[in-house]
Amino acid sequence: xxxxxxxxxxxxxxxxxxxxxxxxxxxxxxxxxxxxxxxxxxxxxxxxxxxxxxxxxxxxxxxxxxxxxxxxxxxxxxxxxxxxxxxxxxxxxxxxxxxxxxxxxxxxxxxxxxxxxxxxxxxxxxxxxxxxxxxxxxxxxxxxxxxxxxxxxxxxxxxxxxxxxxxxxxxxxxxxxxxxxxxxxxxxxxxxxxxxxxxxxxxxxxxxxxxxxxxxxxxxxxxxxxxxxxxxxxxxxxxxxxxxxxxx
Amino acid sequence: xxxxxxxxxxxxxxxxxxxxxxxxxxxxxxxxxxxxxxxxxxxxxxxxxxxxxxxxxxxxxxxxxxxxxxxxxxxxxxxxxxxxxxxxxxxxxxxxxxxxxxxxxxxxxxxxxxxxxxxxxxxxxxxxxxxxxxxxxxxxxxxxxxxxxxxxxxxxxxxxxxxxxxxxxxxxxxxxxxxxxxxxxxxxxxxxxxxxxxxxxxxxxxxxxxxxxxxxxxxxxxxxxxx
Ligand SMILES: Nc1ncnc2c1ncn2[C@@H]1O[C@H](COP(=O)(O)OP(=O)(O)OP(=O)(O)O)[C@@H](O)[C@H]1O
Ligand SMILES: [Mg+2]
Numbered sequence: 423x424x425x426x427x428x429x430x431x432x433x434x435x436x437x438x439x440x441x442x443x444x445x446x447x448x449x450x451x452x453x454x455x456x457x458x459x460x461x462x463x464x465x466x467x468x469x470x471x472x473x474x475x476x477x478x479x480x481x482x483x484x485x486x487x488x489x490x491x492x493x494x495x496x497x498x499x500x501x502x503x504x505x506x507x508x509x510x511x512x513x514x515x516x517x518x519x520x521x522x523x524x525x526x527x528x529x530x531x532x533x534x535x536x537x538x539x540x541x542x543x544x545x546x547x548x549x550x551x552x553x554x555x556x557x558x559x560x561x562x563x564x565x566x567x568x569x570x571x572x573x574x575x576x577x578x579x580x581x582x583x584x585x586x587x588x589x590x591x592x593x594x595x596x597x598x599x600x601x602x603x604x605x606x607x608x609x610x611x612x613x614x615x616x617x618x619x620x621x622x623x624x625x626x627x628x629x630x631x632x633x634x635x636x637x638x639x640x641x642x643x644x645x646x647x648x649x650x651x652x653x654x655x656x657x658x659x660x661x662x663x664x665x666x667x668x669x670x
Numbered sequence: 671x672x673x674x675x676x677x678x679x680x681x682x683x684x685x686x687x688x689x690x691x692x693x694x695x696x697x698x699x700x701x702x703x704x705x706x707x708x709x710x711x712x713x714x715x716x717x718x719x720x721x722x723x724x725x726x727x728x729x730x731x732x733x734x735x736x737x738x739x740x741x742x743x744x745x746x747x748x749x750x751x752x753x754x755x756x757x758x759x760x761x762x763x764x765x766x767x768x769x770x771x772x773x774x775x776x777x778x779x780x781x782x783x784x785x786x787x788x789x790x791x792x793x794x795x796x797x798x799x800x801x802x803x804x805x806x807x808x809x810x811x812x813x814x815x816x817x818x819x820x821x822x823x824x825x826x827x828x829x830x831x832x833x834x835x836x837x838x839x840x841x842x843x844x845x846x847x848x849x850x851x852x853x854x855x856x857x858x859x860x861x862x863x864x865x866x867x868x869x870x871x872x873x874x875x876x877x878x879x880x881x882x883x884x885x886x887x888x889x890x891x892x893x894x895x896x897x
Contacts, residue, residue, distance in 0.1 A: 472792050497800060505798045515793035519811045529797030532807050561888070581798060 423448060424469065424585055424618070425486075429478035431464055431640075438464050439475070440640045446618060446633070448584070451611045453631035453648065454620040457663060461640045462620035466587050469618065470507040471500045482506040483584050505533075508578030512590040514570040516562040516577070523549060523558040526577045534581060548576035552606050568599030572606055579615075586610070588619040592626055604629065624667050628652050636660050675856075679863050682850045686867060689846035693760070697832050697842060701764055702825055705771020712776035717783060727776070734773035740834050742766050747838040763835040771828060778820045782813040815886045822879035826872050833868070843867065 424446040431439040439461050446452050454462040467473040469480060471487075474495060479488045485503045487495060516525050526545035530536040536544075549555045552572035562570055571591060578586055591607065592600035604626050611617065611630040621627050627634065627648065634651040636644040636659075644651060644660045655661045672680070712727045734742070747762040757765070786809050794804035836845035847864040851857045 470796060472795060501798065501800060504795065507796070509792075509796035511789060511793065511796075513789065515787075515789040517790070517793065517808055517812075519815070528807065529799070532803055533798040577797065 423481070423483070424616070425479070425481040426465070426469070427479040427481070429465070429468055429480070430476045431461075431468060431473060432476045438640050439468070442478075442637070442640070442642055444635055444642065444645065446585075446616070448616045449614045450632035451615075451617045451619060451630050452633040452635060453627040454618065454635050454637055455622070455624070455627060455663075456637040456643070458622075459639075460637045462637055463589050465637065466509075466589050466618060466620050469585070469587055470504050470509055471495075472509075474500075505581065506584040508581065508583035508586050510571070510574050510578050510586065510588040510591045513594050514562075514567070514574045516570055516574055518562050521559050521561060522554065522565065522573045525562065525573055526580050529577065529581050544580060545576070548579055549573070551609075552576050553602075566599060567595045568602045571595065571603045575603075575606055575610075579610075585616045585618060588617060588621075590621055590623075591619065592621070592623050600626075622667070624652070624664070636663070638663075675859050678854065678856055678859050682847070682860060682863060685846050685850065686843050686864065689841060690843040690867065690871075693835075693840055693842035694829070694832050697760070697763055697767065697835060697840070698825075698829050701767035701771055702828055704764075704768040705828075706775055706779075706821070708768060708772030709775030709779050712772060713779035713783060716776065716780050730769075731773045731776060734769055735777075739766070739770055739831060740837060742770065743834060743838050759835070759839045762838060763832075763840045767828065767832065767835075770831075771824060775821060775824055778817055778824070779813070782817040782820075783809060785816060786812045818879070818883055818886055822875070822882070826875050826879075829871050829875065830868055833864075 426442060426444045426446075429439050429442040430437070442461075442465060444452075444465075454465060456462060464473055468475045468478075469482070471480070475489045476491050477489050479486060480503060481487075482503060483506060485506055487499055487503050489495065516522075517528065520528060523542065523545045526548055527538075527541040530541035530544060531538060546555060546558060549558055552575055554569060554572055554576075557565060557569060557573075562573070565573065571594075575586075575591075588607070592603050595603060600623070607617070607619075607626070608630045611632075617630075619627070619631070631648040634644075634646065634648045635642055636651065636655075636657075638659065644655060644657045646656075651660065652664060655664060712731065715723050715727045743763060743766040746766050747757060747759060750757065750762075790808055790812065791804055794808040799807065832842055833844035835842050836848060839845075841849075844864055847860045851860045854860070
């Protein structure tokens with residue numbers, strides 16, 4: 423269970439998340455949707471503490487951390503929580519000075535201190551899973567965007583995180599390349615990988631999400647099973663948003 | 671029978687190269703390595719440390735960049751004895767050049783570290799790295815690649831600048847030339863020869879720089895720039 427309780431996040435005077443509480447069951451895919459600037463990325467980054475919430479509580483499994491305004495949290499506890507997560511970024515953020523397989527091994531060898539050989543095996547099996555075993559020794563700059571994102575997914579999965587966080591995993595890709603990333607993500611969803619995904623891509627969301635959280639102006643407007651929220655939204659605001667997206 | 675000037679050049683080539691090997695090269699290499707280390711520390715302080723520390727290193731960089739190297743060398747070698755600090759010529763030169771390289775390279779290192787996209791820090795953190803791991807494994811290697819051309823320029827300048835050490839009695843290559851001039855009264859020939867040796871050294875280093883850049887370029891730079 424991933425639990426966000428009363429999360430508030432300010433950037434200066436800008437209140438970006440206002441008392442967001444969400445419970446995310448493990449084994450499913452939760453889509454964060456909503457208009458631009460609504461706070462999707464910020465909420466996602468509050469889960470792995472790339473942004474430190476101003477106040478509230480984040481719980482992932484047995485690890486929990488409570489935040490208070492103006493109070494610093496220790497590095498060790500941040501890392502403990504963060505290591506429950508893996509993250510996939512909109513613009514991939516592979517390490518350009520490492521080959522595909524080295525990108526995936528990096529967290530295993532540097533952070534978890536696995537021996538090279540064991541890390542290489544794990545990395546190779548993940549590359550196979552994302553269909554890129556033949557690109558193991560390629561430099562990221564020589565890969566297409568879709569291939570880079572698949573390597574990035576493998577890198578995020580390498581330490582077996584409890585939850586995979588994806589921030590617009592397909593939006594930097596043209597439709598053709600985004601297809602291969604969607605395929606990988608749906609495969610992961612079928613295998614029961616817990617994912618939280620911020621996305622504008624309703625096709626992606628309706629294809630793989632089991633739950634949907636609709637976020638606007640830092641407030642959760644509606645939340646529920648994907649089929650219900652997309653098929654029969656309760657709130658007027660959600661309805662309008664989905665209509666505008668499906669018209670595009 | 672060789673012409674006089676060529677004979678003189680050949681005769682003095684040995685002493686000049688010997689001085690280059692025994693003084694110019696060690697002075698250059700040692701002060702570059704020490705200066706880079708100092709530059710890295712200064713850059714990290716300027717980027718990440720708290721106020722009093724940043725103020726101290728900014729003061730240091732301001733002094734070094736704002737005063738002539740020759741004056742700095744004179745202060746260290748001829749000036750410090752007045753306050754009881756007496757240094758041999760070589761250590762004095764080493765300290766002077768190290769401080770100099772440290773100040774200039776810190777500006778370069780600071781800029782290249784800051785030029786690594788913020789997303790790379792986040793990617794490193796997202797796989798569980800802490801700050802030192804992210805710095806060492808992700809940020810510095812990428813910064814190093816960008817730093818090669820400007821730091822190579824620093825290095826090549828340094829090779830030539832070591833001739834200033836002659837003024838504080840270090841018997842490096844240029845001083846060797848001066849000493850031969852004192853006995854042969856052939857300044858034109860000897861100083862041309864010294865200039866040619868510096869030119870050869872710089873050219874070799876420039877070639878090595880190009881090689882190194884090609885090697886480091888194999889992975890094609892920041893990804894963000896192209897995506
Ligand atoms: N580092 C930051 N500093 C200051 N303000 C920020 C920062 N990050 C985000 N914001 C602000 O927080 C608000 C929410 O941004 P966020 O990126 O979370 O929205 P989003 O829902 O992901 O939008 P999009 O759909 O465009 O990705 C915006 O007003 C944004 O300007
Ligand atoms: Mg966003």
